[in-house]
Structures are given as structure tokens and as C-alpha cells.
Amino acid sequence: MCDNNNIIRKEKTRWAETSSEKPTGDCMTDWGKPVEWLYTPADIEGLDYLSDIGFPGEYPFVRGVHPTMYLRRQWTMRQYAGFGTAEDTNRRYKYLLEQGQTGLSVAFDLPTQIGYDSDNPMSEGEVGKVGVAVDSLQDMEIMFDGISLDEISTSMTINAPAGILLAMYVVVAEKKGISPKKLRGTIQNDILKEYTARGTYIFPPRPSIRLITDIFEYCSKEIPQWNTVNVGGYHMREAGCSAVQEIAFSFSNAIAYIEAALKAGLDIDSFAPRISWIFNTHNKIFEEVAKYRAARKVWAKILKERYHAKNPKSWMLRFHTQTSGVSLTAQQPENNLIRVAYQALSAILGGAQSLAACSFDEALAIPTEKSVRLSLRTQQILAHEAGVTDTVDPLGGSYYVEALTKKMEEEITALIAKIDEMGGAIAAIEKGFIQREIEHRAYEIQKEIEENRRIVVGVNKYKTDETIHSALFKSDPAVAVRQTEKLQSLKGSRDNEKVRTALGSVRKAAQGNENLMPHFLNAVRCYATLGEICDVLREVFGEYMAVQTL
Amino acid sequence: MNRKIRVLASKPGLDGHDRGIKVICRGLRDAGMEVIYTGLRQTPQQIASAALEEDVDVVAMSILSGAHDVLLPRVADLLKERRMEHVLLIAGGIIPEEDIDPLKQKGIREIFGPGTTIKEIKDYIITALAES
Numbered sequence: 180m181c182d183n184n185n186i187i188r189k190e191k192t193r194w195a196e197t198s199s200e201k202p203t204g205d206c207m208t209d210w211g212k213p214v215e216w217l218y219t220p221a222d223i224e225g226l227d228y229l230s231d232i233g234f235p236g237e238y239p240f241v242r243g244v245h246p247t248m249y250l251r252r253q254w255t256m257r258q259y260a261g262f263g264t265a266e267d268t269n270r271r272y273k274y275l276l277e278q279g280q281t282g283l284s285v286a287f288d289l290p291t292q293i294g295y296d297s298d299n300p301m302s303e304g305e306v307g308k309v310g311v312a313v314d315s316l317q318d319m320e321i322m323f324d325g326i327s328l329d330e331i332s333t334s335m336t337i338n339a340p341a342g343i344l345l346a347m348y349v350v351v352a353e354k355k356g357i358s359p360k361k362l363r364g365t366i367q368n369d370i371l372k373e374y375t376a377r378g379t380y381i382f383p384p385r386p387s388i389r390l391i392t393d394i395f396e397y398c399s400k401e402i403p404q405w406n407t408v409n410v411g412g413y414h415m416r417e418a419g420c421s422a423v424q425e426i427a428f429s430f431s432n433a434i435a436y437i438e439a440a441l442k443a444g445l446d447i448d449s450f451a452p453r454i455s456w457i458f459n460t461h462n463k464i465f466e467e468v469a470k471y472r473a474a475r476k477v478w479a480k481i482l483k484e485r486y487h488a489k490n491p492k493s494w495m496l497r498f499h500t501q502t503s504g505v506s507l508t509a510q511q512p513e514n515n516l517i518r519v520a521y522q523a524l525s526a527i528l529g530g531a532q533s534l535a536a537c538s539f540d541e542a543l544a545i546p547t548e549k550s551v552r553l554s555l556r557t558q559q560i561l562a563h564e565a566g567v568t569d570t571v572d573p574l575g576g577s578y579y580v581e582a583l584t585k586k587m588e589e590e591i592t593a594l595i596a597k598i599d600e601m602g603g604a605i606a607a608i609e610k611g612f613i614q615r616e617i618e619h620r621a622y623e624i625q626k627e628i629e630e631n632r633r634i635v636v637g638v639n640k641y642k643t644d645e646t647i648h649s650a651l652f653k654s655d656p657a658v659a660v661r662q663t664e665k666l667q668s669l670k671g672s673r674d675n676e677k678v679r680t681a682l683g684s685v686r687k688a689a690q691g692n693e694n695l696m697p698h699f700l701n702a703v704r705c706y707a708t709l710g711e712i713c714d715v716l717r718e719v720f721g722e723y724m725a726v727q728t729l
Numbered sequence: 730m731n732r733k734i735r736v737l738a739s740k741p742g743l744d745g746h747d748r749g750i751k752v753i754c755r756g757l758r759d760a761g762m763e764v765i766y767t768g769l770r771q772t773p774q775q776i777a778s779a780a781l782e783e784d785v786d787v788v789a790m791s792i793l794s795g796a797h798d799v800l801l802p803r804v805a806d807l808l809k810e811r812r813m814e815h816v817l818l819i820a821g822g823i824i825p826e827e828d829i830d831p832l833k834q835k836g837i838r839e840i841f842g843p844g845t846t847i848k849e850i851k852d853y854i855i856t857a858l859a860e861s
Binding site for chain 2: 305
């Protein structure tokens, strides 16, 4: 084999030197390494098929987490949606389900994500804007009215107050007579990336991680099919980091959660199978595919070799992906349809379990019914017409994709080791390392765009003067008023004595070591509001002060 | 006149999208300006107080959450109350076309949308300050 590769190398040199044409420029990977003009078997020298790549559904899962991948089950089509009141969002969910969507994904508004009720002064101007406003169990009941929670899986993008929103979901199901054991879904519950990219933190890292550990423990017993954390590389990638950093930073965050859970006495196989992921599928098709192939392998190795997990489900990297929001342009927004379609293709070639395709108008507003339907159709065309699901891992064996997969595996592993040396993700965040890496690359990309070293179609090349079309979603200014009225009437009609007692028990549990989940359930059941519960936690845990890196 | 242009960069409201504002902070610094970044989750009161304390020439606010119509005019009013009308108030982010004129009437001098270059913002600041 080696001899053969030497011959190939020699022949490639001959071919390149005697070629009548040469490439005009050097292409670079997303993380700044040169891309070869041509890849050959010599670029994957030393790669052993059985041990390094293997079969889908088997360790190290390079080719996919399931043996049959899309031949038996389609990915879940799960558009990120939510706006206005619970009533507005319930209507959008029903519309999406009617159009063939197969899972739900809840976008909460910022006050909900940061644990403020709609009538809090901090919520002014923000209620129902980037997502749905949820103040109490009442809103959650309305949001899922007429939706069968035992049939659908629901993903909730909620972090700092994740346990409280999960508790509301469980109680909604309970009232419909559905056992928590039957519930399927996900809470994001990934606080560390909120400090580095997404910004919806409430509490400092230590109590935040305790909340995560409480959820791991509670769900492993009571809500066994629930994905208790959805560790995210997505948002750090949106904020500017590279594909390699996306995986390494998010893996380091997950390692911090694992360490905390082990320290709390949990068995690795009791919670690791419920760790799920959200990644960002960006523009470069082959690199994104290689990223997912490499990530599956690195994760499987970490769980098997570093944490000695025994259950193969603990080794599996199951991920949701959303196409890249930051790659969308406000200029010539229809171009975004094409970007999204290519990114969605990459996600499926990369073996995603669940996908949200951005809508073409997202650089301008919340998607309209029509634009989100186009996103769903993009997925459906991929699933039914394009033939990309007819065999497992169709790009496996491509010299380029295998070489990229190998390279990314090495670089991801090295960066995780670097963060380990710093003392892990929490220490790296406290030092501002991850934030600075993200900021640095975001600035470099901006300079590349401004100096025309990076082409963004319609922005710095092929520009037009057209004005943006007007059929955009408009938010309803009356949402905040309606939410405030709902809160007033709720506080007038509930048993306030019961609420006080429930909040008291939340406080006591927070001050001690008792698992908080049963107390959250108890509090939301008697309609304590999200803001009231979070205020208690704020008093006990304090609030996070951001590390200034600029 | 040799004093460097001083800019307060800020994120009003609860929005956590700070890629844009951080890029602009670095860009304006590289262009020779003095930039103070407040970080996330600033109330209009905090922004106005910081502008006064730091004695800035420019307040640049980034907002992508849709709360611009409420929060940005409030900053303008607070600056007026504190007799800081001379401060150049600008904003950027996801701000719908039809909201731009009303914001300008309330004292936001310019709004920069997605795709704006650092150079455009820098040139605007220099020209606008020279004119006033």
C-alpha cells in the first residue's frame, strides 16, 4: 500500500508540474488551512477502514449513528418557531404540522429566556418579539392546545430557566393524561455557550451547572426519553468561530457538564445517552459533511475511552442542525433560499437527526407563513426527490471528504486538549479565551469581506439597487398589553397562598442540595410565574456578570 | 482638536447578538477612535449615564431583537434631558425599513442595516462630527 501511495504521490507531482493549467489561487478551509488542488488515495494513507471509519451504527460512528440512517427513518423536520402570544404560536405550530412538519421547536422571547415576566420593566419592548412570551403554565397550556404531546417531539430553546419550562411542559402533558415517561423532546439547557455567544444567561456558572445536573438526575428517572441537554456549537459559530472551534468548544462545554454530573455521583450511562446536540450547517458543503463525520468519531472516543461509558448509546452523537443564520443576507434576500438549500443538503449528507432550515427573510424579520413553508418544502424536496437518502453516508470514501474528516478529527482533538490544559471550559470562559477566539475570527471575516477577499454574493459582488420587498412579518404591538392583562387576571384568580408556599420550597431547595425539579413542578402547577420562580433563584444564586473581553 | 473621537458602543435591551457590535468596536479602534463597550443588557438609563460619564462624542447602539422602537427613542430623550444633544446617536441591527424615519425623527441620526461596512460607519461618524 505504502509503495503504491509513493507512486501516486510521485505521479501527482508529475501531473501537477506538467499540467498545462494551474489553479489561479489558493483555497483555504474554513479554519484557515490550505485545500489541495486534487486529493488522491495518498491523502488518506494510513486510514484503516475497519478501525478508523467502520460501519454506520457502530463505533466510532463516522458514517452515522444508525445502521440504516434515512432508509428507515427520515430526519425530523423541525422549524424553529414562536412569536407573539401563546395563541399566535399555537396557530403557527398547527400550520406547520398541517404542512408536514414532524417535530416542534419552540422559540421563546427574550424575557422568557432570561426569566422575566412580560410585565417586568426589563421586558419592555421585547415581549413576544423574537419568540413566544411564556409567563406561566397558562401560556404553555395554550401553546400546546390541540397538539398530541405523546405523539410529537418538542425541542425547547431554553437555557438558564430550562428546568422551569420543562416542568411546565410536563404539567401540560399531565393534565392531558400523558405520563412523563412517554414524553419525547429536548431542552437546550446548555448554559456555558450563553456566556460565550448567545447571551441569555441569568445565574453564575456554578449554580447554573447545578441546575443542569439536577435536570440530568431527575429526567434519568422520571422522563427517560427526554434529551436533557442540547449542547450547542451553533451559536458560537454564528458569533464567528470556525467549524473546528464549533465542535471543540461545544465538546469542551459538554465535558464540563459530564464532569459536574459525575462529581454529583451520577453514573455516566445514566445520563450520557440523553445528551443531544445542535450544530450550525454553514456554506462549505464538504467541510460541513466532514465536520459531522469527524465530530461523531471524536465524541464516541471521548465517551468510550475517557469516560468509560459502556452503553453504546452514550457514545452516539445525535444532532439537530440549523442552517446558518449569519450567512443570510438582507440584500437580495431571495438568494438566501439557495444558500439554505445547499446547507440543508450538507446537513443531510452529514447525517443529521433533525433539521431546521432558515427562512429566506430571516435577515430581515421573523419568517412569514409562506417563507417558513418554503423552508419546510426545501427539506421535503431533499427527502423525497433528490435521492441523497438512498444510501448511507454517500460521500464516504471520497478522498477529499475522508482527508478532511481525518484533518478535522486531529484539529478538534488538539483544541479540546488545549482547553483541558487551561482547566476546562469554565476556566477558559472565565479567562475570556473562548470569547476572544470567537471575536477575533468574526473581525477577520469582516475585514475579508470589506477587502473583497471573501465574496458574499449580493453584498460585495453582484450588487443591485433593488429595495427590499415588503411582504415581511410584522410584530403585533399589543402582545405586551395582552400578556400583562393575562398576568393580572392570573394573579387575581390563583391560590396565592399556595404560590407563596411553593416559592418558599424552591428557595429552600436552592439554598440546599435537594434536586430542584420537583419544586419547580410544584410551583408551576399552582401557576407561580416564571419571573417569580426566577426571582427566588436570583436571590439565592446571584446574577452572572459578563467577562469584558473588549 | 487632537482629542480622539470617543464612542460608546452598547447593546440596549435583552438582545444577546453581539457579533456585529464587537466587530464595529474593533474596527473603530483600528481606525483611531476611543471605543468603550458597555456589554449586553443595558437599559436606556445605563446607556445615557455611561455616555455622560465617559464624555463621548458618539453613542452607537446595536439591536436585533425588535425592541428598537421602544428603547432607542428613550436613549435620545435621556440624552436631551441631560443636555447632551451634541452627542451623535446612531444605531444598527435588524431594523425594518418603515421604522427608520420615525426613529430619525426621534433623534437617532443614522441607522445602519446588515451588510454595512466598518468603513461606512467610520466615514459617517467623521463627517457628521465635522459638520456639527
